[in-house]
Amino acid sequence: MNMTEKYNMPDERGHFGPYGGMFVAETLIPPIQELDAAYQHYLNDPDFIAELDTDLQYYVGRPSPLYHAERWSRELGGAQIYLKREDLNHTGSHKINNTVGQALLAKRMGKTRIIAETGAGQHGVATATVAARLGLECVVYMGAVDVARQSLNVYRMKLLGATVVAVESGSKTLKDALNEALRDWVTNVDNTFYIIGTVAGPHPYPAMVRDFQAIIGREAKQQCLEATGRLPDALVACVGGGSNAIGLFYPFIEDKSVKLIGVEAAGDGVSTGRHSAPLCAGRPGVLHGNRTYLMADDDGEISETHSISAGLDYPGVGPEHAWLKDTGRAQYVNITDNEALDGFYALTRMEGIIPALESSHAMAYTMKLAPTMGKDEIIIVNLSGRGDKDMQTMAKREGIEL
Amino acid sequence: MSRLAAKFEELAKTGRKALIPFITAGDPNPEFTVPMMHAMVDAGVDVIELGVPFSDPMADGPVIQRASERALAHKMSLKRTLAIAMEFRKTNQHTPVVLMGYLNPIEAMGYENFANAAQRAEVDGVLTVDLPPEEGQECRELLKARDIDPIFLLAPNSSDERIKKMDEIGSGYIYYVSLKGVTGAGHLNVADVEDKLKQIRANTSLPIGIGFGVKDAETAKTVSVLGDGVVVGSALISKIEANLDDLARAKNEICELLASMRQAMDERGTRS
Numbered sequence: 322m323n324m325t326e327k328y329n330m331p332d333e334r335g336h337f338g339p340y341g342g343m344f345v346a347e348t349l350i351p352p353i354q355e356l357d358a359a360y361q362h363y364l365n366d367p368d369f370i371a372e373l374d375t376d377l378q379y380y381v382g383r384p385s386p387l388y389h390a391e392r393w394s395r396e397l398g399g400a401q402i403y404l405k406r407e408d409l410n411h412t413g414s415h416k417i418n419n420t421v422g423q424a425l426l427a428k429r430m431g432k433t434r435i436i437a438e439t440g441a442g443q444h445g446v447a448t449a450t451v452a453a454r455l456g457l458e459c460v461v462y463m464g465a466v467d468v469a470r471q472s473l474n475v476y477r478m479k480l481l482g483a484t485v486v487a488v489e490s491g492s493k494t495l496k497d498a499l500n501e502a503l504r505d506w507v508t509n510v511d512n513t514f515y516i517i518g519t520v521a522g523p524h525p526y527p528a529m530v531r532d533f534q535a536i537i538g539r540e541a542k543q544q545c546l547e548a549t550g551r552l553p554d555a556l557v558a559c560v561g562g563g564s565n566a567i568g569l570f571y572p573f574i575e576d577k578s579v580k581l582i583g584v585e586a587a588g589d590g591v592s593t594g595r596h597s598a599p600l601c602a603g604r605p606g607v608l609h610g611n612r613t614y615l616m617a618d619d620d621g622e623i624s625e626t627h628s629i630s631a632g633l634d635y636p637g638v639g640p641e642h643a644w645l646k647d648t649g650r651a652q653y654v655n656i657t658d659n660e661a662l663d664g665f666y667a668l669t670r671m672e673g674i675i676p677a678l679e680s681s682h683a684m685a686y687t688m689k690l691a692p693t694m695g696k697d698e699i700i701i702v703n704l705s706g707r708g709d710k711d712m713q714t715m716a717k718r719e720g721i722e723l
Numbered sequence: 724m725s726r727l728a729a730k731f732e733e734l735a736k737t738g739r740k741a742l743i744p745f746i747t748a749g750d751p752n753p754e755f756t757v758p759m760m761h762a763m764v765d766a767g768v769d770v771i772e773l774g775v776p777f778s779d780p781m782a783d784g785p786v787i788q789r790a791s792e793r794a795l796a797h798k799m800s801l802k803r804t805l806a807i808a809m810e811f812r813k814t815n816q817h818t819p820v821v822l823m824g825y826l827n828p829i830e831a832m833g834y835e836n837f838a839n840a841a842q843r844a845e846v847d848g849v850l851t852v853d854l855p856p857e858e859g860q861e862c863r864e865l866l867k868a869r870d871i872d873p874i875f876l877l878a879p880n881s882s883d884e885r886i887k888k889m890d891e892i893g894s895g896y897i898y899y900v901s902l903k904g905v906t907g908a909g910h911l912n913v914a915d916v917e918d919k920l921k922q923i924r925a926n927t928s929l930p931i932g933i934g935f936g937v938k939d940a941e942t943a944k945t946v947s948v949l950g951d952g953v954v955v956g957s958a959l960i961s962k963i964e965a966n967l968d969d970l971a972r973a974k975n976e977i978c979e980l981l982a983s984m985r986q987a988m989d990e991r992g993t994r995s
């Protein structure tokens with residue numbers, strides 16, 4: 322497929338080629354149109370942008386460093402690896418870039434109640450955090466399975482004053498949390514703002530969340546130029562819904578020399594069927610308001626997914642990634658649970674940085690990629706979050722009671 | 724004229740309102756559905772909405788979610804739902820059947836394959852919850868070319884512009900969702916529905932079915948005065964759920980509830 326020089330996606334109604342769009346029940350059309358109008362307006366409002374920039378600097382702690390992992394690069398014997406340190410943000414992941422932005426929007430729109438879905442709990446925590454700060458009521462939907470495996474984050478959300486609802490329907494993971502949040506939204510559309518945590522959902526969410534996360538790539542580009550005098554050769558990021566990946570990729574899309582590599586969760590292995598890799602092993606369909614690659618059976622029923630990391634355990638993916646895959650601009654690979662654990666230990670022991678299990682997928686792929694590249698080449702890996710939330714999961718695997 | 728248009732015309736002539744039950748195909752098992760459909764016709768219903776089970780029913784409350792889960796546990800699918808509709812049609816030529824579900828099963832089958840299969844099964848209408856007019860042109864045209872009515876939803880927050888759009892592209896009837904929420908939710912506010920119906924009527928001449936929040940003969944009667952049809956779903960499915968160990972009883976209770984609604988609606992109908 323042909324990519325024009327100027328990348329200008331999505332179209333007015335949120336389409337990335339055949340993907341994206343606004344596939345929702347009628348009750349949600351008015352609030353989505355209202356949101357789209359507000360977003361288009363504030364996107365160009367200097368006042369809004371200034372407030373957002375201030376929050377990102379003083380509350381989130383941006384810019385996040387671009388760190389040269391020298392020891393790890395040397396050990397792997399190939400490309401120079403730079404980590405974009407989103408783990409150092411307030412609340413410990415990239416998720417807060419987006420929640421700060423959407424919460425400001427909610428405030429300007431006069432909404433008094435915030436809802437969110439969460440998988441690993443990072444988005445839930447980031448939402449509860451901004452809601453606390455703005456004095457807004459906050460309800461977070463989380464699959465019952467995830468409530469159990471990310472209990473630390475559940476506690477953080479409760480401390481911050483949010484109500485955490487354990488979702489017992491379906492597979493009891495992220496997709497079911499999203500269903501339940503959508504149900505809440507249709508019931509409470511008048512006063513409620515739904516902060517979606519990734520580049521999924523109906524238009525304008527995929528574009529809006531991307532725009533809020535694109536700060537990652539803008540900073541990384543500038544930092545890379547400052548540190549090395551040139552652009553990187555490859556970008557690597559894990560892909561759940563795809564927000565940390567698109568945030569890093571987006572400002573580089575027109576820089577054709579930069580390879581964009583998204584890493585999906587292969588769980589037990591793509592061939593086992595127990596995975597969360599729709600771009601690698603799924604097919605197009607419609608779920609949660611947009612058309613994208615999905616994991617579904619021949620009848621179109623959504624499949625259960627599996628990943629060691631709750632934040633990647635989702636059967637869909639942002640529609641822009643579907644488009645970048647089809648056009649060949651980005652490449653999508655996958656990493657198993659066991660490989661991700663190798664990435665987790667490697668970064669921990671080589672660099673003294675404990676990554677989130679989600680981010681560990683990107684680390685694991687980097688371990689494969691770096692040795693195939695020259696010492697003068699550069700990889701930027703998105704370290705999307707820190708591993709504190711995963712201590713229980715890891716300790717349990719090692720047979721340790723915390 | 725489509726079976727749906729003919730049905731609403733016939734009802735209008737006699738001053739009666741349509742009673743429209745919703746059940747999920749294959750709930751609680753695939754054998755239950757066809758006999759249940761015939762029994763509902765005997766109890767006095769005019770149109771049947773047949774739910775296509777989906778793994779992620781985002782617009783449905785817990786009762787219909789569980790109906791989907793029970794059906795899917797028996798490997799129910801869009802294909803098998805169409806087989807059920809076809810089976811029903813063999814011995815009933817007069818009751819319109821509307822498929823109600825979500826888009827992804829249709830995407831998986833392919834729009835054209837689906838439209839052909841729906842035609843073979845003599846389905847009369849298709850309501851796809853997450854396929855708004857903007858995204859649905861291709862599917863809609865394939866259905867219309869086969870005389871199948873695309874049914875659209877309107878909500879309490881729908882604008883004049885939106886209503887006009889549904890009038891232009893929809894046919895058969897319009898399904899008015901009487902409250903902001905999911906299926907099976909709370910109580911509808913009669914005054915609100917009455918106001919909204921005035922706005923809707925001013926912008927379309929299509930028949931209006933009203934659903935969400937209809938629970939018993941009383942609400943059915945009240946709502947029937949406002950619209951042209953009354954849709955009842957969760958209240959019926961609750962009877963299945965309460966009698967999973969005695970499905971004959973579930974069937975009886977559903978028919979009794981529908982008969983009581985029919986009676987209440989007709990009392991009102993003859994008076995006005």
Ligand SMILES: Cc1ncc(COP(=O)(O)O)c(C=O)c1O
Pocket residue numbers: 414415440441442443444518519520559560561562563564565566631632633677679680705706707
């Ligand atoms: C640290 C971290 N990285 C990545 C993800 C995956 O989300 P996305 O693909 O939207 O970046 C999550 C989600 O919870 C996360 O917590």
